[in-house]
Amino acid sequence: MPDATLPDSVLALLPIIMPARGLDAAPSSSVEIIRLTGVEGGRRARGTVVVIDVLRSFTVSAYALAGGARECLLVPTVTEARALNAMIPDSLISAEEDALPVPGISISNSPTQISAADIKDRVLIQRSSAGTTVMAAVDSADDLFAGSLVVASATVKACLSRRPRMLTLVASADHPEDHACATYMEGLLRGERPDPDRLLEPLRQSDRYGRVMRGDWPGFPPTDIQLSLAVDRFDFAMPATRHASYQRLTAAGALPPNG
Numbered sequence: 001m002p003d004a005t006l007p008d009s010v011l012a013l014l015p016i017i018m019p020a021r022g023l024d025a026a027p028s029s030s031v032e033i034i035r036l037t038g039v040e041g042g043r044r045a046r047g048t049v050v051v052i053d054v055l056r057s058f059t060v061s062a063y064a065l066a067g068g069a070r071e072c073l074l075v076p077t078v079t080e081a082r083a084l085n086a087m088i089p090d091s092l093i094s095a096e097e098d099a100l101p102v103p104g105i106s107i108s109n110s111p112t113q114i115s116a117a118d119i120k121d122r123v124l125i126q127r128s129s130a131g132t133t134v135m136a137a138v139d140s141a142d143d144l145f146a147g148s149l150v151v152a153s154a155t156v157k158a159c160l161s162r163r164p165r166m167l168t169l170v171a172s173a174d175h176p177e178d179h180a181c182a183t184y185m186e187g188l189l190r191g192e193r194p195d196p197d198r199l200l201e202p203l204r205q206s207d208r209y210g211r212v213m214r215g216d217w218p219g220f221p222p223t224d225i226q227l228s229l230a231v232d233r234f235d236f237a238m239p240a241t242r243h244a245s246y247q248r249l250t251a252a253g254a255l256p257p258n259g
Contacts, residue, residue: 035171045141046142052185053128053172053178063115072249073123073248081126093125096127
C-alpha cells in the first residue's frame with residue numbers, strides 16, 4: 001500500500017501529545033454494547049453514546065483541540081456554520097459538502113489543514129456530511145462523545161468511568177474505517193487488544209483509499225489518511241454537550257463517575 005509521508009511543514013505544526021495510556025477503568029463484561037450506523041443509528045442510540053467519524057470530522061476535532069482550540073462547535077449545515085461564525089469573533093469554519101470543499105471556506109474538514117491553521121485559543125465550527133449530521137440526530141444519550149481512532153482508547157476510558165449499563169457505538173457512515181474504530185473500541189471495552197492494522201485492511205483495499213492516496217480528491221490530501229489512522233495519538237476524550245443551535249466538544253480526561 002502507498003505510505004504517505006507528512007511534509008516537514010505539517011510535522012512541525014503537529015501538537016506533541018503523549019500516547020494514550022492503558023485504561024484506568026476496568027474493562028466491562030456487563031455493559032450492553034450496541035452497534036449502529038448513520039443518521040438513523042444516531043436517532044436510535046441510547047445510554048452512553050459515541051458517534052465515530054474517522055475520515056475525517058472527529059479527527060479534525062481532536063487535532064484542533066490538541067492544537068489549543070478552546071472548543072469545537074458542531075452543526076449539521078453550512079448555513080448554520082456561517083451564522084455561528086458571524087456571531088463568534090475570530091472563529092474558524094471547517095466544512096465540506098458531499099466530501100468536497102465548500103466555496104469560500106478555506107478549511108475543508110482536513111486534519112492536515114487544521115494542523116497548519118492558527119487555532120490556539122480560537123473556536124472551531126464544524127460541519128460535515130456524516131459526523132456532525134449524525135451527532136445532531138442523537139437525542140436520547142445519557143452521555144455523548146465524539147470518537148475517532150486518534151482518541152479511541154481515551155474515549156473508552158471516559159465511557160467506562162461512567163459505568164454505563166448500555167453503550168452505543170454509532171459509525172457515522174457505512175465506511176470501513178468507522179466500523180474498524182467501533183470494533184477496536186468494543187474490544188477495548190471487553191478487555192481485548194484488537195489489531196487496528198488488521199481492522200483497517202478493508203479501508204486500504206477500497207477505491208476511496210486509492211483515490212485519496214493518488215491525490216485525486218479535492219480538499220482531501222493524502223496526509224489526512226496518515227493523521228487520521230494514528231491510533232491513540234491523543235490522551236483525551238471529546239465529550240459533547242447540546243446547546244440550542246449546536247453541540248459543543250471539549251477535550252477532557254476520563255470523566256468521574258456520577259456521584
